[in-house]
Amino acid sequence: MELKIKRRTPNRSLYGDIFNVLALLAVASFMALPLVYAVNNAFKPLEELFQFPPKFFVRHPTFDNIRDLFTLMNSSWVPFTRYIFNTVFITVIGSFLHLVVASLAAYVLAKHKFPGQKMFFSMVILALMFSPHVTAIPNYLIMAKIGWIDSYLSLIVPxxxxPLGVFLMKQFMEQIPVSLLESARLDGANEFYVFWKVAMPLVKPAWLTLLIFSFQALWSLNGGTFIYNEALKTLPTALNQIVATGFSRAGAASAIALFMMVVPLSVFIVSQSNVIETMSTSGIKD
Structure with a gap:
C-alpha cells in the first residue's frame, strides 16, 4: 500500500506577491534617494546647485567640480592625494589590527577560563554604553600626555x-564546539594555530561583518581633535574645510562627498554577499 503524501501549497496569491514586490521597491527607492541626489550634485554646475526650486537630477553634467576640488586642495592646503593616502592608511591598518586584537581577546574570553574573566567582559559591555563624545576630553588628555597629537597613532590605537569588536566576536566564538579545538590540540597544534586555522574560519561571518563596521567607522573618522598638521588630515577634515570656505566651493564639497560615499558603499556591496552566504551556512553549536 503506497503512502500518499499531500503537499501543502503556501497560502499566497499572485496579486499579493506583486504587492509585496512593489512595496519593497518603493521602500528601497525612497532609501536610495539621498544617494542618487548626492551623485547628481557632484556633477551639477554651480548655477544648478543653487537653482530654486532645486532640481533633483542634473541637467547639464560637468566634471568641473572634480577639477575644482583638485585645484583648490593643491593650491590652498596639501595635494588631495595626501588626504586620500591618510584616510586609506588609517582605515586599512586600523581595521586589520582591530580585527586581530578583537578576535584574540574574544577567543580567550570565550574558550579559556582565567581569574577576572567575567569582570573583564563586564568592562567591555560597560564601555559600549559610553558615547565617544563623553570620552573625548579624557582621550585628548591621554594622547597629549603620551605625545600622540599630530600622529596616526592617535586615530588608529583607539x-x-x-569594545564592539570584542563583544561581537565573543558571541560567535562561544558557538564553536570545544571538541573541534580539543581535536586540533591533540593533533599537536599550538594555541595560535588553533585560533587562526580552526576558530577564525568558523566565525567568518563575524569577522567579515566586523571588518565592514571598522572600515566604515574609520573611513568617516574626522580626527580633527588630534590632528592639526595638514599633511596628516583625513578626507572628512578636508570636506569640513571646503564647506567652511563658503558657497563658492559647494561644487568641490559635493565632489569630495561623492568620493567619500562611493568607497564604503562599494566595500559594503561586495562584502555583503559574503556575509549573507557564510551566515546561512555556518550553524555551529556545541
Missing part, C-alpha cells in the same frame, strides 16, 4: 581598542 580604533583598535573599540
Amino acid at each position: 580604533a583598535i581598542a573599540a
Whole structure:
C-alpha cells in the first residue's frame, strides 16, 4: 500500500506577491534617494546647485567640480592625494589590527577560563554604553600626555581598542564546539594555530561583518581633535574645510562627498554577499 503524501501549497496569491514586490521597491527607492541626489550634485554646475526650486537630477553634467576640488586642495592646503593616502592608511591598518586584537581577546574570553574573566567582559559591555563624545576630553588628555597629537597613532590605537569588536566576536566564538579545538590540540597544534586555522574560519561571518563596521567607522573618522598638521588630515577634515570656505566651493564639497560615499558603499556591496552566504551556512553549536 503506497503512502500518499499531500503537499501543502503556501497560502499566497499572485496579486499579493506583486504587492509585496512593489512595496519593497518603493521602500528601497525612497532609501536610495539621498544617494542618487548626492551623485547628481557632484556633477551639477554651480548655477544648478543653487537653482530654486532645486532640481533633483542634473541637467547639464560637468566634471568641473572634480577639477575644482583638485585645484583648490593643491593650491590652498596639501595635494588631495595626501588626504586620500591618510584616510586609506588609517582605515586599512586600523581595521586589520582591530580585527586581530578583537578576535584574540574574544577567543580567550570565550574558550579559556582565567581569574577576572567575567569582570573583564563586564568592562567591555560597560564601555559600549559610553558615547565617544563623553570620552573625548579624557582621550585628548591621554594622547597629549603620551605625545600622540599630530600622529596616526592617535586615530588608529583607539580604533583598535573599540569594545564592539570584542563583544561581537565573543558571541560567535562561544558557538564553536570545544571538541573541534580539543581535536586540533591533540593533533599537536599550538594555541595560535588553533585560533587562526580552526576558530577564525568558523566565525567568518563575524569577522567579515566586523571588518565592514571598522572600515566604515574609520573611513568617516574626522580626527580633527588630534590632528592639526595638514599633511596628516583625513578626507572628512578636508570636506569640513571646503564647506567652511563658503558657497563658492559647494561644487568641490559635493565632489569630495561623492568620493567619500562611493568607497564604503562599494566595500559594503561586495562584502555583503559574503556575509549573507557564510551566515546561512555556518550553524555551529556545541
